[in-house]
Amino acid sequence: MKGRLIELMAAAGLQYGDRTHTYNSRLAQELAVWADGLGATNLLHDALFHAYFVDGRNLADPDVLVAAATSSGLDAREARAVLKERLFAEMIDADWDAARQAGVTGVPTFVAAGFGVVGAQPYEVLESLMMRVGVRRRVTGVG
DSSP: OHHHHHHHHHHTTOOOOOOOOOOOOHHHHHHHHHHHHTTOHHHHHHHHHIIIIITOOOTTOHHHHHHHHHHTTOOHHHHHHHHHHTTTHHHHHHHHHHHHHTTOOSSSEEEETTEEEESSOOHHHHHHHHHHTTOOOOOOOOO
């Protein structure tokens, strides 16, 4: 599995470190909801991605999460309060419940019109999913 992930990351031009552990990302998800409300979703996502996949940092560690938030331009005290007080726990609980009810068994999962695929997938698989649910191919041209 790790070999496949390394191949996919390289094919996408993404960095990937020698990550030896998998960590619970629950707190990172809660922090992301907070960042989303501040318009910093992409910045925090990139910082969390780098911390986890490149540096092998523990996303269950509040200090790691606060560092990612501050590197994204977010306030460290506010980030720490979000984590300590679990301000978005109920929101994530609801998301997890909805995912379970939809039959999600892994991440990423791509769902469209009741059909889905689980796991990192090549473009062709996602394209097939979209065609299956009736999305028309978009033709783009230069000029």
